[in-house]
Amino acid sequence: MKKITIAIDGFSSCGKSTMAKDLAKEIGYIYIDSGAMYRAVTLYCIKNGLFSGDEINIPELERHIKDIHITFKLDEKTQLPRTYLNGEDVEDAIRTMEVSSKVSPVSAIDFVRSALVSLQQEMGKEKGIVMDGRDIGTTVFPEAELKIYVTASPDIRALRRYDELQAKGQEVKFEEILQNVKERDYIDQNRKVSPLKRAKDALLLDNSLLTIEEQKEWLLKQFEKATQQN
Numbered sequence: 307m308k309k310i311t312i313a314i315d316g317f318s319s320c321g322k323s324t325m326a327k328d329l330a331k332e333i334g335y336i337y338i339d340s341g342a343m344y345r346a347v348t349l350y351c352i353k354n355g356l357f358s359g360d361e362i363n364i365p366e367l368e369r370h371i372k373d374i375h376i377t378f379k380l381d382e383k384t385q386l387p388r389t390y391l392n393g394e395d396v397e398d399a400i401r402t403m404e405v406s407s408k409v410s411p412v413s414a415i416d417f418v419r420s421a422l423v424s425l426q427q428e429m430g431k432e433k434g435i436v437m438d439g440r441d442i443g444t445t446v447f448p449e450a451e452l453k454i455y456v457t458a459s460p461d462i463r464a465l466r467r468y469d470e471l472q473a474k475g476q477e478v479k480f481e482e483i484l485q486n487v488k489e490r491d492y493i494d495q496n497r498k499v500s501p502l503k504r505a506k507d508a509l510l511l512d513n514s515l516l517t518i519e520e521q522k523e524w525l526l527k528q529f530e531k532a533t534q535q536n
């Protein structure tokens with residue numbers, strides 16, 4: 307069967323990666339978490355002293371951008387990709403609140419976006435890929451055969467992320483997560499370069515009241531329809 311490209315975009319913490327991973331496993335496609343790449347650049351900035359407080363040194367980051375190499379390697383046990391920054395496994399380090407609180411301003415920088423978008427397009431050039439993020443259906447793969455735009459209420463999204471971080475043993479406050487989710491949504495929707503918005507041909511999914519299993523079934527149906535049409 308001809309392979310297609312699947313773009314899943316939407317708001318922070320609504321379940322995009324969960325559904326993208328599930329689908330990719332089920333249909334044997336590659337899964338790429340584009341948010342992990344923006345998080346890895348942010349971690350690089352933190353580790354290399356490119357932040358003073360919340361202020362990012364943009365000219366310095368521009369000088370460093372060619373030294374930032376992001377790759378993914380499949381974890382043998384989970385069969386899920388882990389993110390590597392310059393050869394180091396940073397999959398856990400990029401999921402902290404510190405990175406979450408700094409990632410959206412880094413993601414709004416034009417040269418950061420153009421570097422990562424090129425890399426994402428290279429990863430998807432053979433199709434057979436499920437990629438999730440904010441601009442996958444609008445900028446990275448505007449020709450994707452299946453585009454989904456996911457949303458859920460901010461409170462529900464913050465609670466999902468809170469439960470996840472608590473389960474990982476991270477000390478977090480619900481209010482802090484809710485504020486971060488709202489702040490990131492605002493910056494992501496209002497930045498100049500590739501803001502988060504629904505592509506005209508994206509299917510809208512509000513999964514506020516869906517279980518993980520229900521959204522998985524819904525997405526699989528959309529995939530089957532899309533492959534029949536293409």
Ligand SMILES: Nc1ncnc2c1ncn2[C@@H]1O[C@H](COP(=O)(O)OP(=O)(O)O)[C@@H](O)[C@H]1O
Nearest residue numbers: 318319320321322323324466467470516517518
């Ligand atoms: N439909 C759902 N109902 C409840 N929890 C969900 C649902 N979808 C995802 N989750 C959980 O919500 C959290 C955020 O999901 P994730 O896929 O990381 O979101 P995103 O990629 O959009 O940021 C995860 O802990 C995930 O297990």
Ligand SMILES: Nc1ccn([C@@H]2O[C@H](COP(=O)(O)OP(=O)(O)O)[C@@H](O)[C@H]2O)c(=O)n1
Nearest residue numbers: 318319340341344409410413439440441490
């Ligand atoms: N394609 C993408 C993916 C993520 N991002 C940025 O990266 C941040 C982290 O993305 P993510 O997908 O890991 O976010 P979560 O919703 O999973 O926390 C987002 O808030 C965006 O600022 C982006 O600008 N474009």
